[in-house]
Amino acid sequence: MLDDIDRHLLRQWQADPDLTATDLAAILGLPAARVSRRIDRLRETGVLRGVHGVIDWGALGYTVEVSLRIQLDKTVPGAFDRFMDAARKVPEVTQMQTFLGRVDLRLTVIARDMGHWQTLYRDRILTLPHIAEIEALMHVANVKTDQSLPI
Structure with missing residues (x-):
């Protein structure tokens, strides 16, 4: 190709x-x-999907980044779609990924500070539908962010 x-x-x-x-x-x-x-x-042919701007969220005042690992209650029909629809409406969710295995989804969430994170987590994240289990991983540092591959 x-x-x-x-x-x-x-x-x-x-x-x-x-x-x-x-x-x-x-x-x-x-x-x-x-x-x-x-x-x-x-x-x-889809090899190039677009040109993207890379935003430094810290420069805009978003100093907290959290990765959430979420398991959904899959006994509820349509739970997956309803959760994703609701999560897309949270502006601080910058990335959403799905997985096969114990974890169903991973969300990346940004906040201005720990107070904002606490409010966001309590009022927006924990109210998302059909969460069975959630684990929050606080981002400490970017060790590698290069997305280029040997071509």
Whole structure:
């Protein structure tokens, strides 16, 4: 599916996502139009799903990050969908992942400080439907956040 030029293009973009098609063309030694067509093809085939801004939540005053591991009461029909619908409405939930195994979902939640977290946890998280068990893991530090892969 990917040829050497595609892989080189993706490696360069992973290293510096601010590169334009013209910049990439200069690095790859190809005409800009050809690089643009390759980028379009990578988007059309789903290899490139979009360009994302990375927000430093701490810079915006959100200094607390918590990972919640949640088990749902799966004896209730539709519990999973109702929980996810309700969790999506909590603006401080920045990520929601589903799993197979003992843990059904993991939510990443941000808060301004511990007081905000306590209120958020009590008033918004614990009121989400069909929670059977919940474990909160307080984020301490990012050790690795690089999402690039060898291509």
